[in-house]
Amino acid sequence: MNARVVIVGTGGTIAGRGASAAHTATYDCSVETVDDLLDALPGARDLADIQTAQLFQTGSENFGNEELLGLARHVRALLKRDDIDGVVVTHGTDTIDETAYFLHLVVPSAKPVVVVGAMRPASALSADGPLNLYNAIVVASSAASRGKGTLVVSNDEIHSARDVVKTSTFKQEAFRSTFGPLGYVVEGRARFYRLVARRHTVESEWSIDTIQALPEVAIVYAHGGINRTVIEHMACSDVDAIVYAGTGNGNVAHELIDSLVKARARHIHIVRASRTGSGIVIRNAAQPDDRYGWIAADDQVPHKARILMMVALTGTRTTHALQEAFVTY
Template identity: 65%
Template structure:
């Protein structure tokens, strides 16, 4: 009996995986986003044994340049592809700088249980021991695996399979740059995707949002805590027109006393305030470091600041909670979202 191979669409967006250095020892200094997706795919001939692969170039840029426009364009294109009966999964090659953010946005907004996998590399294809080809091969393996169905958007790097909700980049150059606070969902070994757990928080088909219904994303800013931070930082963020401020606080969402007045004033203007932590892991407890109920603030739970930002952008995109006049119940709804997702 002939095995029927799944149909996978490969979308290129640029990044290190599409980069080129002047020499084979340029692993950190190189030109980003040079190679077209067809050339990247051609370097992984073994992938043709796994799936029927079509490729298209959507962007050609470093992911540090991604903004709401790219997120929406990419999400809507993937949504269109996933509705096709002749598409079984999607793989996106992506710069590693903001790959976890794009993955989480898609995790929240794609209304499909088909596998979607993001992949990048820490070394360009021109470098000695580039990780790009194997990462891409492994990503295609995962996208073609029936076990990946229903697990939301995944990120594959360094032989590990991560859920988009948890994964973050933690190194500027190491191949093991990505990790999750609760560990990976699984690994890829010798061309086999091995899963050991599944994400339990709502995503994709169980999410409250659909990319097809989102036409614009509100601005949400992040203020990073540091010793001696001044209220002028909060004022500047408010003046920029944000709908919410995520404060990447010290410790358990602690707020320096000189900022409390400015953040309360921001909330009085209709700008939501979310306490997160700059530590990178752990839980910011509501009414822990600050009296959130009294100030009508929000707590990010265990989510890192840059992902709490994306969750707020998605939540406010279809909610009146970002308007100048709002009820306290909007804060309750947003706190539930931060708690559940």
């Protein structure tokens, strides 16, 4: 018996179309429906019993908190059904790693959730979307994918939503994980070689079933000569936390320390992350986090640290518990 899979469309480059086959980076985004993509994919319906749903039709740069919540609730409702074995979400690649990580944290199901996109529109020469979608259906249909959290499939690789990051504006091998992919899709079969050690999905303390809204978390990107007024203006806005994407090991320029300390005094949480793209931000190393009541992002990149912070803030707001989230998830 074939697995029963729902493909949820949200738009993106995978649903894009250019003026000619040579247009790989200039095209109209989110033109094709998920049914259009499926109808153009030979052999897809032999992989699983497939249903479709077009939830959104937009580039993922437009995904805000409401879209995250709406998608998570929709996926959660599907996975509660006994007649559904897995879900594939087609998504723009701009924020695919953020959306996938959100689902990884708040959808408490062992059933596979696979998020997939493309770096080239369907109309382009050597379009990657068709094979990516085919492979995503393979992964969502595989019993081996159960319990591994939300997955991102791209370029024959299966990545954990926790680790994967987009690293290029145009290359098909744009998606990378610091610790490598969990596995590969080879000749129409999902092959896994490692597991995720951190908590997720059914082991998560958060669930979309109880999250009504998401707190506001902003990111400040460090650079040489950054002015403290950036922090001061942000601290006066309606934010619950600031992720500071510092240089190196989350380093903070002397001029900014007082502004961040004052922001924390206003009950705005401060998360020290790094703009480098990889590595661990060590607590109480570059800055005395205990003294200031700040949080170290561990190995999470700034934009995904923002996702974790938004989710964690829906529960406890103590600094200790929030810091624990970064070393647990």
